[in-house]
Amino acid sequence: MDPTDPVAVLAGLIRCPSVTPREGGALGLLEALLAREGFAVSRPVFEEEGTDPVENLFARLGDAGPHLVFAGHTDVVPPGSLDDWSVDPFAGQIVDGEMVGRGAADMKGGIAAFLAASARHARRNGASMGQLSFLITGDEEGPAVNGTVKLLEWAAERGERFDACLVGEPTNPNALGDMIKIGRRGSLSGEIRITGRQGHVAYPHLADNPVPVAVEIAGELLATPLDQGTDAFQPSNLEITAIDTGNGAVNVIPSRCSILFNVRFNDLWSIEALQDEIAERVARGAAGERLRPGRALPDYEIIWRERPSEAFSTVSDALTGELVGAILETTGRRPELSTSGGTSDARFIKDYCPVIEFGLVGKTMHMSNERVALSDLEGLTKIYEAFIARWFAANA
Incomplete structure (x- = not known):
């Protein structure tokens, strides 16, 4: 397999069924190509107790000079029902000018493109340009416990110091660049978690229904926007994802009710300040008598889930400017600089060096018939190669 050919590399990676947390042969393939x-x-x-080893x-490559690292993941989400796929999701087939397969966009395609770009540039x-590294995990689509955090x-601990990082997640909504x-x-x-007292619906005075409390709390959580956004970030949003009593009977008042929620928040908030705000809203809802x-005031508790992440943005002309220049040079497009969307392993890398993300078009990621246009795969390889050259020249 030619490491400078992103199509061949991507096909090889897709044929490795690396569904989280299985390695599936993908890292073995990368190891062989990089060593070459x-x-x-x-x-x-x-690994750690209660989790799968990852x-x-x-x-x-290189022992001295400025250090650029490319980060990503070879693990993929499950393919779902095979009946929803037009081809085998792990066959790496080309259909009408597109590579179809699980991980084609998210993000084996980005890895294949950066590997090809690195090989072409070298x-x-x-190899005297400086230091160029790959930091690849098999735990991004999973709990993110035994992957990038521990790898960093x-x-x-081994003395690696990074000057800048590019994460190859699929960032483009419609077109490359x-x-x-x-x-x-x-x-x-x-x-x-709201605690009540179980009883018969015909005798509500003998019970204590936690559902009305949940309704009041949900109303308080959603009644007022958290903020209006900033110049760099869209408004924060709190989403209630489940309200559950575990009760399947229509004539039984439940003894408990749980509300699950997630907040995606901007840089107006710290984790601690947001927790305080949510706790105040929950208290107001619980005290409501409508x-x-x-x-009497109900019994409730708030359980914060593990691994919250702070909002962050990267201000680095030396990093962002060179990538913008490479995209303009290759595609003629000037990319939007955005903080939209979900989260990624960049939230861990930011503590070690400036980090930005750029990859393929993400329209089909996690979908059946996930795919990438071969022209985009070659286009991304050219962008990455131009970026590598520009970044090392600027940091020489």
């Missing part, structure tokens, strides 16, 4: 290009490759495995990859310019710690992600909103999840007049 002179990269020193390590394959650390991380294989990861770190590869570096063959044309030699492992690298730092549309959008660079220069940051991400924060994410905070939680559960509100749906339960004369009742």
